[in-house]
């Protein structure tokens with residue numbers, strides 16, 4: 435198929451998902467595939483880095499071929515390859531970066547290094563290209579809980595962050611304590627739908643203080659103590675009620691702080707992105723609150739909340755348009771400067 439616009443290939447392998455996507459240069463998404471390794475890491479209760487990188491090596495070539503075929507494009511239609519450079523697991527990132535660089539080199543096109551968080555933020559526009567700027571973005575994933583003020587597309591000012599655990603970590607660790615396996619977030623979400631969220635009153639840390647910052651380690655400890663106490667007193671534990679109550683505590687804090695930021699920065703748009711944004715209770719509360727407050731809310735559909743390459747391709751497109759390409763010497767960087775170290779995260783490439 436010959437395309438006037440050409441297209442961009444996106445690759446994401448920062449953790450335990452091997453993903454690729456093809457995006458047309460006008461921003462239209464042609465294909466996106468994710469191969470998850472959850473069934474492999476599940477038996478170990480968390481991601482095993484060595485296994486993750488081996489799995490990426492096994493799947494990356496086929497996933498790229500699948501998205502190229504689905505998009506009905508050929509190598510000559512590609513104008514650039516956008517790859518997550520970091521942060522993430524070193525071995526996992528290296529597979530995607532080297533594969534992407536190799537492809538780009540062979541095709542005689544540039545490669546673009548994408549910061550993983552920048553990818554998540556870009557997902558706000560995947561399905562809502564008209565999402566207004568300036569806006570506030572809440573990034574809630576397994577490793578991050580960050581609030582950004584976005585004065586413009588591809589400009590990010592960090593305005594709040596977790597001081598300890600990320601929201602996704604709180605979900606995963608809580609789920610582990612409840613015996614729900616890995617990754618715990620989706621399992622806890624599922625179980626909570628059958629429970630009463632008012633059954634147990636877990637603390638809402640930093641709800642009234644801490645400005646726009648978060649802290650989730652206290653909620654996790656409260657759950658541990660609750661379970662211990664119940665076991666010691668021989669009290670029966672209604673798992674669904676506990677899950678729903680625990681989830682409510684996390685979600686309430688996220689919603690409250692996100693809208694506090696929207697009010698403070700007087701913006702019309704709120705984007706909520708990252709794996710935890712797939713949570714059904716969070717989505718429901720955000721939607722209700724946004725309609726009450728007249729705020730334009732964008733939450734990508736669940737498959738674009740968790741790690742995917744469509745978001746990487748879209749973030750890469752911004753860089754492509756600006757002519758910001760990576761050099762052949764650049765490598766994967768597990769600790770690619772995280773947004774929280776800078777007041778302003780200027781895209782790190």
Ligand code: KG4
Pocket residue numbers: 449574575576577578601602603605606617618619620623708709710711712713714739740741
């Ligand atoms: O963005 P993501 O796929 O990877 C990272 O960049 O970390 O986020 C993964 C996190 C995990 O902690 C996972 O448990 C959580 O997102 N997650 C959820 C749900 N789906 C994924 N947490 C709560 N409810 C969900 N439905």
Ligand code: ZN
Pocket residue numbers: 550554575576708709740741
């Ligand atoms: Zn992620």
